[in-house]
Amino acid sequence: MTLAVGSTAPDFTAKDTNGDTITLSQFKGKTVVLYFYPKDDTPGCTKEAQGFRDAYAEIQGKDMVVLGVSMDDEASHKQFTEKYGLPFQLVADADGTVTRAYDVEGGGYSKRVTYIIDGEGKIIQVFDKVDTANHAKDILSSVA
Numbered sequence: 001m002t003l004a005v006g007s008t009a010p011d012f013t014a015k016d017t018n019g020d021t022i023t024l025s026q027f028k029g030k031t032v033v034l035y036f037y038p039k040d041d042t043p044g045c046t047k048e049a050q051g052f053r054d055a056y057a058e059i060q061g062k063d064m065v066v067l068g069v070s071m072d073d074e075a076s077h078k079q080f081t082e083k084y085g086l087p088f089q090l091v092a093d094a095d096g097t098v099t100r101a102y103d104v105e106g107g108g109y110s111k112r113v114t115y116i117i118d119g120e121g122k123i124i125q126v127f128d129k130v131d132t133a134n135h136a137k138d139i140l141s142s143v144a
Contacts, residue, residue: 001103002102002103002104002113002115002126002128003102003103003115003123003126004123004126005123005124005125005126006122006123006124007122007123008121008122008123009024009032009034009102009115009117009121009122009123010024010098010101010102011023011024011025011121012024012091012097012098012101014069014091014092014093014097014098015074015091015092016074016077016089016090016091016092017074017077017078017081017089017090017092018074018078019074022067022089022091024117024121025121027065028119028120028121029119030063030064030065030119031062031063031064031065031116031117031118031119031124031143032064032065032066032067032115032116032117033052033059033064033065033066033067033114033115033116033139034067034069034102034114034115034116034117035048035052035066035067035068035069035113035114035115035135036068036069036070036099036102036104036110036111036112036113036114037049037068037069037070037110037112038070038106038109038110038111038112039070039072039109040070040072040076040077040079040080040090041076041079041080041083044112044132045070045132046080046084047132047133048112048130048132048133048135048136049068049080049084049086050084051132051133051134051135051136051137052066052068052086052088052135052136053084053085053086053087053088054136055136055137055140056087056088058140059136059139059140062140062143064143065088066088066089067088067089067090067091068086068088068089068090068091069090069091069093069098069099069102069110070090070091070093070109070110071093071094071095071096071099071108071109071110072090072092072094073092073094074092076092077090077091077092093110096110102115111128112130112132113126113127113128113130114126114127114130114135114139115127116139116142116143125142125143127139
């Protein structure tokens with residue numbers, strides 16, 4: 001069961017692709033696309049990440065931030081980012097803390113779920129059925 005629209009998104013502190021500490025709260029005032037995915041460099045996850053990469057300028061134009069979360073570590077995220085030229089941060093959730101906080105734990109991996117979080121930290125949309133090839137476009141068309 002995913003978190004409900006209208007609820008407050010759990011804040012978190014984790015390491016990103018570059019080993020820097022990030023928190024959800026540091027993006028206050030911006031819309032955050034927090035997308036969970038099972039594993040770096042697998043076909044569906046790669047397709048989804050490439051979609052966000054390809055739509056990144058348009059996403060930024062809407063003052064949105066993209067954060068990808070999986071239970072892979074920083075080294076895996078760094079390799080995945082470099083291989084596919086991903087311009088957004090990936091969150092290393094190796095211990096599953098963020099994944100569990102968002103109720104998307106799938107038995108050792110993050111389920112494919114995306115939360116759209118407004119600038120005040122409220123969940124305004126949940127995508128739990130994701131078409132990996134068109135996900136970024138689907139998000140862009142659903143956000144005003």
